[in-house]
Each structure stands twice: as C-alpha cells, then as structure tokens.
Amino acid sequence: MAPSANRRPGSSRRAQYSTFASYVIAFAGALLGAILLVVSTGNAGAFAFWRSAASDATAPTASAAATGRSTGQDVWATIAGYFTFGSHVARTERELALARVKLAEAAAVADENRRLKALLALKEAEPRAVATARLIGSTSTSTRRFATLGAGSGEGVQVGMPVRSPLGLVGRVLETGQRSARVLLITDGESVVPVKRASDGVPAFATGRGDGTLQIRLITLGLNPLKPGDAFVTSGSGGLYWPGVAVGVVTRVTRDGAIARPLSDPGMTEFVAVQPLWQEAAPQTANPKAATDSPPSPAAAVN
C-alpha cells in the first residue's frame, strides 16, 4: 500500500487540529475501555441492560435463523449420508449387538430403580415449564459460554431460572430482556452446579471448563470413588436447580474428581424449557408457623 496522504496534513491549521483530535479521542477510547473493563469485571451485572436491549433488537432475525438451523443440519446430513452409508450400516450392526446386551441390563436397572424409588417415596415431580423456546445464538467467539434464549421477561422468564433440554441441564438465566434472555451454560467457567452421582448420591460440584466439558469436584475428600461412565444429576441442594436433572457422564477420572461430558449438547437441542426456580421445602419442624403458612409444594416459593 502506498503511504497514506493524511499523515502530514500540510500547513492547514484546521487539518492539523482535526488529526490531533482524532488521536486524542482514540487514546481516550482505549482509556474508557480499560475503565469499563474494570467496572464490569468487578460487577458482572453491570451493563446488563444494554446487552439485553441489543439482544432484544436482534432477537427476531436470530430466531428466524435458528428455525433454519435444524433444516440446514438435515440438508448436510442427507448429502453426507450418500458417502458414509456402507460404514454406517456396519457400525449400526455392531452397535445393535451391543445395544441388545445393554437393553437387558437396563431392564434390570429400571426394575431396581423402581424398587429404590418406592423405598425412598420419591415424587417424580417435574415442574411446569415457564416457557419453551429456542436457543437463538451463543458467544461462539468468546471463551465465556453464554447462549441467547428466544424468550424473555415478556414470557415470564426471570433471572436465575434453570434451563433444561429433554436430555439434561443446559444452564440458567443470567439476564433477561423483553423478548430474549442470556443463559449461562453449564460449561462456562463461572457456572457451578451442585450435583450428585445418580447411582448412590455422592455429592459434588460440576464446574464448566469453557471447552465443552465439566469438572466434577467432590465435596467429601478422601478416596476418589468415581469411575468413567458414572452419571451425575443435579442434587437440588442450595436451591435454584431442580433435583434429578441429568448433567453429565464421567469420561476421565482426575486426582480430586473427574472430567465429565455434559449430556445435553445445547447445539443439538431444538427447544429448551425454562423451569421455575427450585426452592427446597423447609423442614416441617424447624419453623411450624412458616410451615403452616406456606403450602408444602416446593414449587410454591419462587424468588
């Protein structure tokens, strides 16, 4: 490229001032950026209004594009199918043989499950979804893992509500706009979900690692009882997330916990459901007045 002409504005005083002013604004902009960064790092909720307004403004087009996502995937899958058909059949037959064995095992597990649940008198209470919507975008360039949901406070979505797909937990609502909401995915580094091992209730925390996997950290230290294949579900402790929602499966055991693969890939799910906040029912004996005042249903207390 040839040297640009605007570096030396000549003897025009006005042009010199204008060049000088643009440099002043540029450096002031960098300084402003640094100040904003300090403010927003200290207070994650700052500027939420502006972000929500921006995502509200783009929500209609993003929703339309999200509708096309499943169609687009189908098109590519169809084309790819012609090339991978042979190996696909071979693999399917192999998997079928394995699946027959697994099915027999699953029947036994289901039977055991039924007995144990009866023993614990667990209610299979699944809350009514506040809203069902598509995920219409995600921060695919940043290392933070946020997704944009195509429903906002207009549909009753509130900050903190858990978001799940049919396959498992997706995340929780972080900021709401009128027509869209920002969801903190469970794979984000700042997301902490209280979980337990599905088989025996070993308590742990699932923290996102930002690369699509989860870090399972056991609460009780000692011998690490985890092994690959262990499934983790939300425990409901601390409120917020409803108990019993699938979170992830252990893929690799580490020294103090494990690395898990989340069960619900938000990229593969068509619709997600926003659930009301879960709040554990207080022990009946602890505060008799409160217990009589409020109905015992755990879904009653929201916020």
Next chain:
Amino acid sequence: MPGPFAEPLQDLTRPRINRAPSSLLALALPWLLVMLGSLSPTWPIIASAPVLPPLGFLFLLAWLHLRPGLFPVWAGLPLGLFDDLFSGQPMGSGVLLWSVATIGMDYLENRFPWRGFITNWLVASAVIVGYLVIAAQFAGAASNVMLLIAMLPQLAMAVMAYPIAAQLVGLVDRLRLIPVREVG
C-alpha cells in the same frame, strides 16, 4: 487481487460521465460490514467451546490494511463497544482491545508504509492471536491452561480466515465505489 467477481465489478466501478459513487454508501459500508461481523454471535451456531473467528475484528483489520485512513483512529471505540454488546466478553474488553489495535495499526502504517499481502497476513495473525488470548484473560481464563489449549482450533481458524475476510473486504470495497449517484 483478481477474484471471481473481478471482471463484472471492474465494469461496474469504471468511472462514467455524470456518475459518481454515493458518498453515503462509500462511508457507511465499511462500518456496516464490521458491525455485521460483530453480530456473528447471533448466528444459529450454539457452540460449547470457542470456535468461530472474531469476524468483526478480522474485517476491521482487513479494512485498515486495504484502505489506511478510511477508518478514523478512534474507530475502535464505537465498533468495540458494539462488539461488546454481543460477544459475551466483559464490557470494555472490546473497546480497549479494538482501540489499541486501531492505534497500533495506524502506527504500523506510518512506520512501514510499503507492505505486501504476506506481510499483512503475518501482522494480522500476530494481532488476532494476541487479541484472542488477551480477551480470554479478560474473560477470566487466566489460570486455566486447559482453556488456552481449547482455544487452539479457534486461533488456527482465525488466522486461516483472515485472507477470506480480506477478500470479502476487497469485494465490498468495490461495491461501495460503484458510481450510482448522478452528478449535475
């Protein structure tokens, strides 16, 4: 750069009697393209790891290389702010990094005015890698070595995507100079 659109576009942009490029189009299209790139988080890709190159930033770099002086030095302030609204980064990270990048590219332009495309690509690669790594630090990945490893595909993709972004910017540069306005 000859591309598949070169011939018809050269015809389109050929100066004609009593026709001039629209100044609105010529000034607004570069800004619009960068902002369109910043909107990529609203694309229907739900990623569980950072995968996409920062398209808005790539477009800005390509414009700064192709047309030095077209963007004012302070362009990083408004464009970075717009990017922050959608990128998921903490507010201010884009404003700071885009401003610094624009000022740095302006300095480079004046210091080394004669460059080839390969040099531009090398410079852009260094700037993009620096931008993504520092942005990850701002987002709170300072202690997470795994996350930096998880970023490697994105870094590679961003470096590879730069020539494509530059080609697209070249195409839009042709478009914005089409003489559509009637003079006199």
